[in-house]
Amino acid sequence: MQGREMSGAQIVVEALADLGVELIFGYPGGAVLPIYDALFRQARIRHILVRHEQGAVHAAEGYARASGKPGVVLVTSGPGATNAVTGITDALMDSIPIVVLTGQVATHLIGSDAFQECDTVGITRHCSKHNYLVKETERLGPVLHEAFHIATSGRPGPVVVDIPKDVQVARATYRRPGPIQHRSYRPRVKGDLGAIEAAVEMLAAAERPILYTGGGVINSGPNAAQALRELARLCGAPVTSTLMGLGAFPASSPQFLGMLGMHGTYEANMAMNQCDLMLCLGARFDDRVTGRVDAFSPDSRKIHVDIDRSSFNKTVRVDLAIEGDVGHVMDDMVKLWRARGHRPAITEDWWARIRGWRAVDCLAFRQTGPEILPQHAIARLYAAVKDRDPIISTEVGQHQMWAAQHFRFEKPNRWLTSGGLGTMGYGLPAAIGAQLAFPGKLVIDIAGEASILMNIQELGTAAQYRLPVKVFVLNNEYMGMVRQWQDLTYEGRHAESYSDSLPDFVQLAEAFGWKGLRIERPDELDSGIAEMLAHDGPVFVDCRVARLENCFPMIPSGAAHTEMLLAPSEVAGTVDAAAEALV
Amino acid sequence: MAAPNTRPLFPEEPAERHTLSVVVDNEAGVLGRITGLFSARGYNIESLTVADISDDHAVSRITIVTTGPRRVIDQIRAQLDRLVPVHSVTDLTELGPHVERELALVKVAGTGEKRVEALRLADIFRARPVDTTTGSFIFEVSGSTSKVDQFIALMREVGLVEVARTGVAAMARGREKA
Numbered sequence: 001m002q003g004r005e006m007s008g009a010q011i012v013v014e015a016l017a018d019l020g021v022e023l024i025f026g027y028p029g030g031a032v033l034p035i036y037d038a039l040f041r042q043a044r045i046r047h048i049l050v051r052h053e054q055g056a057v058h059a060a061e062g063y064a065r066a067s068g069k070p071g072v073v074l075v076t077s078g079p080g081a082t083n084a085v086t087g088i089t090d091a092l093m094d095s096i097p098i099v100v101l102t103g104q105v106a107t108h109l110i111g112s113d114a115f116q117e118c119d120t121v122g123i124t125r126h127c128s129k130h131n132y133l134v135k136e137t138e139r140l141g142p143v144l145h146e147a148f149h150i151a152t153s154g155r156p157g158p159v160v161v162d163i164p165k166d167v168q169v170a171r172a173t174y175r176r177p178g179p180i181q182h183r184s185y186r187p188r189v190k191g192d193l194g195a196i197e198a199a200v201e202m203l204a205a206a207e208r209p210i211l212y213t214g215g216g217v218i219n220s221g222p223n224a225a226q227a228l229r230e231l232a233r234l235c236g237a238p239v240t241s242t243l244m245g246l247g248a249f250p251a252s253s254p255q256f257l258g259m260l261g262m263h264g265t266y267e268a269n270m271a272m273n274q275c276d277l278m279l280c281l282g283a284r285f286d287d288r289v290t291g292r293v294d295a296f297s298p299d300s301r302k303i304h305v306d307i308d309r310s311s312f313n314k315t316v317r318v319d320l321a322i323e324g325d326v327g328h329v330m331d332d333m334v335k336l337w338r339a340r341g342h343r344p345a346i347t348e349d350w351w352a353r354i355r356g357w358r359a360v361d362c363l364a365f366r367q368t369g370p371e372i373l374p375q376h377a378i379a380r381l382y383a384a385v386k387d388r389d390p391i392i393s394t395e396v397g398q399h400q401m402w403a404a405q406h407f408r409f410e411k412p413n414r415w416l417t418s419g420g421l422g423t424m425g426y427g428l429p430a431a432i433g434a435q436l437a438f439p440g441k442l443v444i445d446i447a448g449e450a451s452i453l454m455n456i457q458e459l460g461t462a463a464q465y466r467l468p469v470k471v472f473v474l475n476n477e478y479m480g481m482v483r484q485w486q487d488l489t490y491e492g493r494h495a496e497s498y499s500d501s502l503p504d505f506v507q508l509a510e511a512f513g514w515k516g517l518r519i520e521r522p523d524e525l526d527s528g529i530a531e532m533l534a535h536d537g538p539v540f541v542d543c544r545v546a547r548l549e550n551c552f553p554m555i556p557s558g559a560a561h562t563e564m565l566l567a568p569s570e571v572a573g574t575v576d577a578a579a580e581a582l583v
Numbered sequence: 584m585a586a587p588n589t590r591p592l593f594p595e596e597p598a599e600r601h602t603l604s605v606v607v608d609n610e611a612g613v614l615g616r617i618t619g620l621f622s623a624r625g626y627n628i629e630s631l632t633v634a635d636i637s638d639d640h641a642v643s644r645i646t647i648v649t650t651g652p653r654r655v656i657d658q659i660r661a662q663l664d665r666l667v668p669v670h671s672v673t674d675l676t677e678l679g680p681h682v683e684r685e686l687a688l689v690k691v692a693g694t695g696e697k698r699v700e701a702l703r704l705a706d707i708f709r710a711r712p713v714d715t716t717t718g719s720f721i722f723e724v725s726g727s728t729s730k731v732d733q734f735i736a737l738m739r740e741v742g743l744v745e746v747a748r749t750g751v752a753a754m755a756r757g758r759e760k761a
Contacts, residue, residue, distance in 0.1 A: 121612060122612075122615070125612060125615055125616055125619060126616075126619050126620070126623055129667070130667040131612075133611070133612075150667060154665075155665075182667075183608065183670065184607075184608060184667065184668060184669055184670040185667045308665060309661045309664065309665065310658060310661035310662045310664075310665055312661070313654055313657060313658070314658060317654075
């Protein structure tokens with residue numbers, strides 16, 4: 001292909017356009033001015049001006065998670081880059097494909113402690129999937145194409161490209177490269193057929209199987225969610241999902257047990273504990289899922305399908321590991337199951353026991369009295385919007401767990417949450433990113449009053465681009481999850497977990513040009529939600545909820561699945577030092 | 584009481600010593616990626632050597648000696664393998680017969696019988712004096728890690744001043760490329 005000579009800044013724009021990038025999230029500054037000028041003089045790529053670089057990265061994550069396409073961020077050197085670090089780490093922990101372009105001081109100034117200089121590649125080396133410092137303009141095109149390849153293939157993740165200002169100004173020839181054949185990076189997509197055969201035989205012979213599914217099924221794409229449905233239908237096993245995997249399997253299916261783990265359902269955790277075969281699909285045996293490792297599902301054989309070999313045997317020993325894209329592996333399992341004419345060996349007794357656990361009705365709550373229970377607020381919100389196929393983002397804390405428990409997802413890419421890193425302040429920018437990917441969809445950030453303040457400035461971004469994002473705050477005036485742990489562990493001594501001096505959220509929202517609403521009593525809930533939905537612009541709902549409600553069920557840190565607390569009456573208020581030391 | 588997060592996940596396994604040969608793109612920051620991975624995940628490094636090994640300076644070989652339970656060693660291999668600039672990770676200990684060598688410079692000071700004894704011991708270990716004054720020697724000794732360890736231990740008794748070691752370079756035996 002014929003190359004054209006242009007500036008480094010123009011190469012950035014040209015390469016992004018060639019890579020199919022439609023919009024980028026960013027914030028200008030001295031070290032990226034040449035790229036901003038090149039963006040100004042073109043119309044192919046839209047730039048979304050955020051209010052803080054952390055917001056840019058979470059918006060790109062929300063965009064990526066909702067659309068399946070990589071999110072792109074552009075920030076300046078120094079504080080621009082360091083402000084992006086939390087978002088980059090968040091994307092690494094949750095395997096979200098994003099590319100972060102950072103400006104850097106001119107190459108001859110690097111290492112001199114120049115104005116707004118920081119060691120961006122050094123700082124981001126261990127919180128990105130890969131990173132680059134591009135020192136020659138002619139390397140920019142190839143590096144950008146490679147960066148997108150790495151961010152989006154294999155186990156997805158964030159890639160940082162640090163571009164000194166003189167490299168943006170100098171001229172070089174840009175050529176659109178062909179398909180990328182990386183020298184050393186070749187993620188495996190197809191699983192080993194022998195191992196897949198063994199997995200199918202184990203699954204077919206299991207009497208008490210369970211499918212334990214995670215975010216990898218969503219990352220693999222819509223085909224993987226389809227393959228999961230097919231595999232579950234054929235083998236008849238119950239299905240549970242991690243926080244990150246919600247939506248990959250329809251919540252309305254009778255086979256779905258709900259989320260597992262620390263705040264998962266009783267039936268999901270008991271079935272994990274009692275199964276004889278666990279098929280882990282694109283999940284990673286996170287500590288929030290396993291509870292106490294030495295008591296985790298003691299009598300099962302375990303099969304682990306993951307695209308990242310380093311996930312195998314990291315925390316839990318498995319009997320069969322299959323390295324590959326979970327969608328491809330499930331496709332092969334479905335084909336083999338059919339070709340061999342298998343009939344599941346799953347027993348009626350297994351389903352009878354699951355029905356028994358379900359009968360505990362662990363998520364039940366009773367809305368009585370003058371205070372709105374947060375679970376009730378989410379249940380009413382769900383009832384009002386479920387037919388509109390909404391996209392839900394969350395912040396981090398009690399509201400996030402209640403949303404995961406009481407909102408039900410039928411399709412992938414509808415649930416945006418910070419799972420691995422647990423980043424308060426994720427939800428509003430993520431909702432903005434998702435709304436930009438799907439301008440016509442209903443996008444709601446279910447938030448807490450403490451988390452929302454961590455990136456509250458992004459209200460301005462939504463206002464500027466007239467994005468009809470809804471923020472639904474469950475306001476209990478506490479950092480609720482911190483307070484809950486203080487109730488469980490420190491006899492209710494609430495050290496610094498009260499959200500003192502809160503703003504008037506309605507006035508705050510209105511100051512940013514949003515519509516603000518307050519809901520205070522149970523009888524206002526449905527009408528308040530209806531009013532929120534009726535407004536075609538951004539709406540901020542300050543929903544006052546019961547201040548001391550805690551999130552159950554809960555497996556306390558360091559406890560086994562069978563030691564689940566179902567109700568506040570089971571809380572002792574103290575734990576031993578060993579449990580206290582666990583996060 | 585032991586803190587629970589220091590409890591090994593797979594407590595039944597004894598620690599093993601493994602020598603890993605890692606071929607990487609010879610690019611800025613690659614060593615930082617590898618050492619950072621070890622420190623971030625709490626893996627041990629007993630020794631680490633790195634040098635450019637190709638005509639065009641495109642790739643380097645990093646030889647890492649590490650210790651840990653079998654599963655941790657497997658984790659280290661998998662974690663190294665997923666770094667983008669890593670071409671290959673070979674566990675030479677797992678692979679079987681291989682050669683491991685390191686070189687040390689050992690400074691010894693002393694006079695009289697100690698000085699004579701130092702020279703005698705050096706001769707037995709095929710250590711070469713590469714610098715001498717009337718009161719000191721620097722010996723160059725090479726061989727397996729245990730041989731170098733033994734030589735240094737003996738030198739302690741005859742006036743050891745300081746030691747510089749290269750760390751292990753290693754390669755599989757036979758004609759094949761590992």
